[in-house]
Each structure stands twice: as structure tokens, then as C-alpha cells.
Amino acid sequence: MRLRSLILLALFSLTAGAVCVGAIRLQESPQEAKMPQSPRTISRSGYSIARLPAADVERLAKNLTPEQYRVTQKSGTEAAFCGNLLDNKKDGFYACVVCGLPLFSSEHKFNSGTGWPSFFTPFDKDHVAYVKDESHGMERIEIECARCGAHLGHVFEDGPRPTGLRYCLNSAALNFVEKGQPIPLASQPLPLKTAYFAGGCFWGIEHRFQECPGVAGVESGYMNGSTEAPTYEDVCGHATGHAEAVRVLYDPAKVTYRQLLDGFFRMHDPTQLDRQGPDVGDQYRSAVFTTDAEQQREAEAFKLALQSSPKYLGRKIVTVIEPAKRFWPAEAYHQDYVERTGRACHSVNPWPEVFGQDKAPAKAH
Numbered sequence: 001m002r003l004r005s006l007i008l009l010a011l012f013s014l015t016a017g018a019v020c021v022g023a024i025r026l027q028e029s030p031q032e033a034k035m036p037q038s039p040r041t042i043s044r045s046g047y048s049i050a051r052l053p054a055a056d057v058e059r060l061a062k063n064l065t066p067e068q069y070r071v072t073q074k075s076g077t078e079a080a081f082c083g084n085l086l087d088n089k090k091d092g093f094y095a096c097v098v099c100g101l102p103l104f105s106s107e108h109k110f111n112s113g114t115g116w117p118s119f120f121t122p123f124d125k126d127h128v129a130y131v132k133d134e135s136h137g138m139e140r141i142e143i144e145c146a147r148c149g150a151h152l153g154h155v156f157e158d159g160p161r162p163t164g165l166r167y168c169l170n171s172a173a174l175n176f177v178e179k180g181q182p183i184p185l186a187s188q189p190l191p192l193k194t195a196y197f198a199g200g201c202f203w204g205i206e207h208r209f210q211e212c213p214g215v216a217g218v219e220s221g222y223m224n225g226s227t228e229a230p231t232y233e234d235v236c237g238h239a240t241g242h243a244e245a246v247r248v249l250y251d252p253a254k255v256t257y258r259q260l261l262d263g264f265f266r267m268h269d270p271t272q273l274d275r276q277g278p279d280v281g282d283q284y285r286s287a288v289f290t291t292d293a294e295q296q297r298e299a300e301a302f303k304l305a306l307q308s309s310p311k312y313l314g315r316k317i318v319t320v321i322e323p324a325k326r327f328w329p330a331e332a333y334h335q336d337y338v339e340r341t342g343r344a345c346h347s348v349n350p351w352p353e354v355f356g357q358d359k360a361p362a363k364a365h
């Protein structure tokens, strides 16, 4: 359950003794309920959030103290004002005590006066899972580690701005990693790589790459034009030369650059010059913007092979392949457009064919 599909409706009520108690409900908007849920295995900030098998969690849980085990594996709650991280004011992040996933950051910590460490937002909204908890005759939202399912605490809607949320944590569920100290391997992000593509309206291209296994994040933006910080209006005016493009963060152990190229050429028509379907203009040109010589070589070789295939007999592929200049993120209302609105363009989902036909094991490069 993603954070934005959480709507916290009923008001929080604080009982005597300031314990973690509230009355809030989970509800999806009709629009969100209709949309297909695509469970991420890599978070937006680049960490593996593939759910660990029960056997792995069991193995990790053997390293816990009895109190850590009771809290994380048996949904326990530590006594108020007793946790070792309540008064911690050092800079750093708070990782899951079981699997190491970073869950909260010192910059979002605040003193709630409740006796438990409190944060107004998670380290990454993909790192925390939400579960309706109706135990003890109350209706609360329990929070779990998205990777290993460890119980962390609860979330209430009496927090400070800007979120208005209070993530109420058990110290026993967390390991603090101080800024400047070595980061344990389990708390490190995946070694992701970046690729850039332009193939018409970025709404649809962004959406198709978001569906690709092994892709951590996709952002819409403008690139390879002649001005700084262009706006959508600038780009539509055709005077700046920017293309509507996407920045793709991917895990090379799960999807190769070649597979990304394959999907890209399937999800749009690379024979259309400065247009894509009804969208006409140089901002809709087909382009691969490369980050290094290896990507440049691989993209050119892929295009050459594709041009020689029967599919493109008598049809010239016009895709431009050139080094990436600075990527300028587009306005917020262009991000996750298809995911937010359900409106679709670029209707071909290329990934079943890409992964079905290319059986070669993914290799890092």
C-alpha cells in the first residue's frame, strides 16, 4: 500500500498517558482503486524492496535481542520513554533492525512528547508498508518495513507540517546509522545506472518504462536543447530545441541497457521524424541520449541491427543517438501522469516480448 493511497479520515484521539492510540481509516480513492497496482521491487530512492522470503526473515531474526524480536516479529510495543533512540538528536538515518532498509531520517524527527521516537515522513515512501490494525478494540494503521515485514509502530494524523502525520516508532525496531559512519551493506542502495530516452509525449514513455522489471524510477523532463531550465511552454514554443525525454534509473543486474533499448524501440515508432502520432514538433523527436561511450556504441549497434531487420525494410529509422546534455525535470504535473490519471498514450507494453525473446542472462555492464 503506497502512502498516497492512504487517506486518513477520522481524527486522532489521544488517550490519557499519551499512548500510541488513534482512530484512522484506510481508503483508496475510486480513481486509485481502478488503477493496476504495480508492486515495486526497487524503491524510488534506489533500494531493493523485494519482499524477503519467510526463511530469510527467520534467519535474520535470530540476531535480534528478545526485545527486538518481541517488537518486530510479534508486533510488540516498548514502554513509553524507555527506548534508546527517543532522545537521539544526531544526524543520520534509522534502518530496520532486522533487514537494514533505511526507514526514517534524522531530518524528519520531531519531539512529539508521546515517549516514542516520532517522524513526520519516512526516508522513502516505498520503504514503509501500511496495515490496518484492529487489535485492542482500536482501529489504527500499523507500519511495517516494506522489505522484511518487521513491525515498526503506527502512524497517526496528528503530526506537524508539512505532512500532518506522526510516525510513532519503537526504538527496538530501529538501528541508527550516524552520518559519516560506514553504512552497513544491507543499508546501502543498489548500484543503479541511468539511461535517457525520447520518443514522443513523455507521459506514455515514462509509464512504459515504469512497468519495466528492474527499473527503479522514471522521471519526465526536457533535454538536449539550447537553454537552461526550460518550461513546458518554452519547449512547446519550439525555440529551445529540447526534446521531451525520460530519465530511467535501472538495476543492471536485473535489466540490461540492451533490453531497455529493445523496449524503447518497441514502445514508439522510430520512423516518424519530429513527431509521434498526433504530437507534432521537434520536441517529440525520437532520440537516445547516452551517458558514456559504451551506451553510445551499444545504442548505435542496436539501431543498425534493427534497421537491417525485415520489420524496417523500406522504412528509415530516424532516431537520433547522441551524448546526453543536462536533464531538466519537467513540472510536477507532468510526473507520473498516466499513473495518476489513468489516461494512456504509447499503448504498446513492450516488456513481455523483450523479456520473452531475450533469454540471455542479464549481465552488468
Ligand SMILES: [Zn+2]
Binding pocket: 096, 097, 098, 099, 100, 101, 145, 146, 147, 148, 149, 150
Ligand atoms: Zn526490514
